[in-house]
Amino acid sequence: KNQVEQSPQSLIILEGKNCTLQCNYTVSPFSNLRWYKQDTGRGPVSLTIMTFSENTKSNGRYTATLDADTKQSSLHITASQLSDSASYICVVSLLNSGNTPLVFGKGTRLSVIA
Amino acid sequence: DTGVSQNPRHKITKRGQNVTFRCDPISEHNRLYWYRQTLGQGPEFLTYFQNEAQLEKSRLLSDRFSAERPKGSFSTLEIQRTEQGDSAMYLCASSFVEGHYGYTFGSGTRLTVV
Numbered sequence: 001k002n003q004v005e006q007s008p009q010s011l012i013i014l015e016g017k018n019c020t021l022q023c024n025y026t027v028s029p030f031s032n033l034r035w036y037k038q039d040t041g042r043g044p045v046s047l048t049i050m051t052f053s054e055n056t057k058s059n060g061r062y063t064a065t066l067d068a069d070t071k072q073s074s075l076h077i078t079a080s081q082l083s084d085s086a087s088y089i090c091v092v093s094l095l096n097s098g099n100t101p102l103v104f105g106k107g108t109r110l111s112v113i114a
Numbered sequence: 115d116t117g118v119s120q121n122p123r124h125k126i127t128k129r130g131q132n133v134t135f136r137c138d139p140i141s142e143h144n145r146l147y148w149y150r151q152t153l154g155q156g157p158e159f160l161t162y163f164q165n166e167a168q169l170e171k172s173r174l175l176s177d178r179f180s181a182e183r184p185k186g187s188f189s190t191l192e193i194q195r196t197e198q199g200d201s202a203m204y205l206c207a208s209s210f211v212e213g214h215y216g217y218t219f220g221s222g223t224r225l226t227v228v
Contacts, residue, residue: 034217043118043205043219044157089156102217104156
């Protein structure tokens with residue numbers, strides 16, 4: 001069964017600190033993996049997208065890693081800001097899928113406090 | 115083109131009433147998707163269109179739900195005889211056909227059934 005599991009479910013950190021969010025997947029055939037940021041009451045916004053051959057990708061203070069062998073990904077946030085408070089959703093795309101091409105994790109709820 | 119647009123942003127309706135949401139995708143995108151998201155969960159797939167053709171519907175899409183994309187541009191999602199369990203965020207996304215790149219979400223319509 002195609003699944004995406006994220007951990008932790010929620011996380012509270014102090015402003016300025018770093019954090020790492022985890023994503024494990026059992027999706028096959030794999031096409032790409034994306035991390036989205038979703039503010040409360042808003043739609044998800046893409047942070048990074050990585051294909052099978054990419055190990056790391058950065059977007060400002062966000063750095064995503066991918067280990068396609070162990071089927072794990074992480075999202076590292078550096079020097080967190082209050083505006084980083086949001087849900088972070090890991091999404092895996094199926095290769096050559098004509099339908100339901102994306103498998104969503106339930107997200108990690110990050111709260112950055114002063 | 116400013117991205118995927120959804121209207122209304124919020125809708126409060128009484129149980130038993132019908133509601134209709136609209137999604138305007140990125141104009142170059144062939145595919146349009148509808149998702150439902152409840153609090154603390156990732157988006158759940160409802161249905162998707164390629165141009166004007168509705169290619170798949172999830173079993174979550176009961177006979178009270180109907181979606182259209184009459185000219186392959188904007189789409190509407192209608193819920194008839196709303197129930198309290200329909201309260202959720204309804205998200206629209208669009209993408210190119212190939213590789214699912216450019217997968218972009220709208221800001222969603224928050225439905226509250228009272």
